[in-house]
Amino acid sequence: MPGDLLDLKIERIVPRGFGLGFAEGSTIFVPLAAAGDVVRVRIAEAKKRTAFAEIIDVVEPSPDRITPPCPHFGVCGGCDFQQLSYHAQLAAKVGIIRDSLRRIGGIVYEAEIDIIPSPNEFGYRSRARWHADAEDELIGYYARNSHDIIDVRTCPILTAPLEATLLSLKRSAPWGKLTGDTSEIEAAEDGGTISLYSRNIGESPDEIATNVHGIEFAYSARTFFQGNRSLIPTLIDLAIDGMSGTDALDLYSGVGLFSLPLAARFERVTGVEANAESIRFAKQNKARAGLANVTFVRHEVGHYLAEYSGSSPDLVLFDPPRSGAYVETIRHLARIRPSLISYVSCDPAILARDLAILSSYSIAKITAVDLFPQTHHVETVVRLELR
Numbered sequence: 001m002p003g004d005l006l007d008l009k010i011e012r013i014v015p016r017g018f019g020l021g022f023a024e025g026s027t028i029f030v031p032l033a034a035a036g037d038v039v040r041v042r043i044a045e046a047k048k049r050t051a052f053a054e055i056i057d058v059v060e061p062s063p064d065r066i067t068p069p070c071p072h073f074g075v076c077g078g079c080d081f082q083q084l085s086y087h088a089q090l091a092a093k094v095g096i097i098r099d100s101l102r103r104i105g106g107i108v109y110e111a112e113i114d115i116i117p118s119p120n121e122f123g124y125r126s127r128a129r130w131h132a133d134a135e136d137e138l139i140g141y142y143a144r145n146s147h148d149i150i151d152v153r154t155c156p157i158l159t160a161p162l163e164a165t166l167l168s169l170k171r172s173a174p175w176g177k178l179t180g181d182t183s184e185i186e187a188a189e190d191g192g193t194i195s196l197y198s199r200n201i202g203e204s205p206d207e208i209a210t211n212v213h214g215i216e217f218a219y220s221a222r223t224f225f226q227g228n229r230s231l232i233p234t235l236i237d238l239a240i241d242g243m244s245g246t247d248a249l250d251l252y253s254g255v256g257l258f259s260l261p262l263a264a265r266f267e268r269v270t271g272v273e274a275n276a277e278s279i280r281f282a283k284q285n286k287a288r289a290g291l292a293n294v295t296f297v298r299h300e301v302g303h304y305l306a307e308y309s310g311s312s313p314d315l316v317l318f319d320p321p322r323s324g325a326y327v328e329t330i331r332h333l334a335r336i337r338p339s340l341i342s343y344v345s346c347d348p349a350i351l352a353r354d355l356a357i358l359s360s361y362s363i364a365k366i367t368a369v370d371l372f373p374q375t376h377h378v379e380t381v382v383r384l385e386l387r
Helices: 086-103 160-172 229-240 276-289 301-307 327-336 348-357
Strands: 005-009 012-014 018-023 026-030 038-047 050-060 114-116 127-133 138-142 183-190 193-197 208-212 215-219 245-251 266-273 294-298 315-318 340-345 361-369 379-386
Touching: 005 018, 005 026, 005 050, 012 086, 018 038, 026 038, 086 114, 086 348, 086 361, 114 229, 127 160, 138 160, 160 183, 160 193, 183 208, 193 208, 208 229, 215 276, 229 340, 229 361, 229 379, 245 301, 266 276, 266 301, 276 294, 301 327, 315 327, 327 348, 340 348, 348 379
Parallel strands: 026 050, 114 361, 245 266, 245 315, 266 294, 315 340
Antiparallel strands: 005 038, 012 018, 018 026, 038 050, 127 138, 127 183, 183 193, 208 215, 340 379, 361 379
């Protein structure tokens, strides 16, 4: 029952980053735990033989447990793995991928899943979304399981220039323009140059740029771009390694992060993206790179695939947002029968769901990339071959 206290051992870390334990015939999910912990928990929510609980006390800490360096850990809704050593974080993420494949996709993948660690465990994040409360003049992140704003004093996962920007905004935000209960502020940084955007303020964000594999990618805080710069070259290499041919489709192509490198390997590359600002930057990046064999199309990906009547492409690079693609979009993808699919996913549960639908493909390789240290999130690159 809610409010009950229980002692239990955390057996492993499962999807969404919960610790999994068992007590009194129930399966208990516990956030901020470490595999091997013995913890005293208070039941927060109970459903038949499943319950969610909060740690009251760590009775016996796991060897994987460390002291989180952030003073806001446990209250802030951002990092939920700071209690784990970095080695344990990586192992937990591989376990989460396997668990999702098995439980959601019905897929038993026997081969090794390599995970590429981040060169920086902290100070790596060059993108952030902050929330602002104009009435109380607060800027920070949402609290765990809440829309209350934590007025953060420090954020150790941010790059130094982005953390300095956060602290500066707290001192000099244009509070008069940040109307409503809460406002969102998108922030991006590269090489010390900052781009900020909020719909409440309405001003155009500054353009920033980064160079990857000799290609310059311009973007802004208003567009999506990967937030761990140190791993972007590795992510590109994993997604397109060894692939070549005539036609490639890059779906959810953003500002061209995969489309432009693909141009050196395929005769024709088509990038499909719904966001107008991303398409504008993609075309700008293409022109700057002097690539004539890349075309960008502004279209919702599901509709594009539903209307697709061309020959089967050699490759589809599929990189949907964290919320995933609609199931019908995955069915349309299967229908056009590309020879290869390179699926880049940031949610193992949605990945597993989609791989079950793409049953006409065999899994050639799965590699994880730790773009998000100190959180349960993990990027996964899956190479699929048409059977």
